[in-house]
Amino acid sequence: MEAAAIRCENMVLNSLDGHKFPHETNSNTNTYIGSPADHSLINEMDFFSTNTSSNIIQPVKKEQQHHHHHHDQQQLQLNLNVIVGSNNLYATKRTAGCNGGTKTQSAHKLVVLQAELENMKRENECLRSMVTQVKEKYIYLQRYIEDYNIHDTTNNIKTINVVKEDKKQSLFVPLDLKNDSRVDSLDNADAKFDSIKDGVDASMRRVRVAVRARSEASMISDGCQWRKYGQKMAKGNPCPRAYYRCTMAIGCPVRKQVQRCAQDRSVLTTTYEGTHNHPLPQTAMAMASTTSAAASMLLSGPKSSSDHPILSPHYPHLTPILSATAPFPTVTLDLTNPKSDHYLRQPPFHFPFSTNTPMVLGHVTSQLNNATDGRSSDREVTNAATAADFTSDPHFMAALVAAIGSVIGNNNGGDNVYTKNDTSINLYPP
DNA sequence: CGCATTTGACCTGCGC
């Protein structure tokens, strides 16, 4: 805070360089404290110098030499004296050697002080005007940066943080300006930065990827460490829903829900939410990259349908679809359908997760996440098109293939191919 | 005893 105040003081003083003060045009009659035209520092004034050829007010050079090493500090003090007013100046002059003069001297002194006061008032006006200009320029730049970030929020979380941090470092609001309405706008801008960042973070955390798989275990092992923090009975499902949070790193926002399917108790639905903020073991990379890619896709929105891959009609089981019934955008990967034999010619596929019971990988399809309550809505129809666009994203599909490859345990290092140019998935080449 | 799990209470958003 103190450093910021000093920096602002320097900024204001620097901004005064080259500025022409009103009194500069009248320098023959008076010498002014802190005048840019007179860079020699004046600590005290000898109002009663015997040197009649000089100006009325003479700087005391001896004092200047004594305090040369306190240049900046004393300049600040002098500016403070200017603001305080004439009383302090009068006291200063008394200490400069006034031994009590005649009435003529007092009258003369009064005239000098009044003139001094008037000029100081003008100087203060100039300073105030310059501070206002600096402040207005800052607000303009602030809004410019703000608008720039609003129009580029898809991949700029880091940008927002950097700009906000820089804004905090550069922000200085003088105490006597805090009641200014324009200063309040700075606070609003700051709050707006927070809301933008929080909004992005919240949306990142709310995007979900659900995996349906057959397992007799209470929870599939996906390579991460989880801690259970709650359990609830969900409506329409006699099986409780368990809530877990990632404990591999402090503050990791990733959470998951585990619940058995009401129609088929052998099916376990695991819903992931959020992105890990820490390195992951190899066994957890596939699933994490899938959820991360899905989250990114949902945030960036559907792409143009003009470049749809051919995989959707040929591999309908690899078409993730947004959930319409879930409260948040959700992509469900269904690994339970036995019709997968038609597509996957290497049965049985053993689930690599550390469940005690091997699971037969079924039809690798994606479907609406309505397994728990069977509800449907109009949103399903509208989201179907969105989901079709969703699958056209090569990054998401690459991550999806990686996850599926790890799930089915048949990823033999490069055989499972998905390329942007081919826009197709070849899980099992001939 | 420390850590993980359980479980009831509490909060929040949404629909009526």
Add this chain to the structure above:
DNA sequence: GCGCAGGTCAAATGCG
């Protein structure tokens, strides 16, 4: 405004 459902918290409990 009220009730419901989903989600989270935190004290109580269990276990190694």
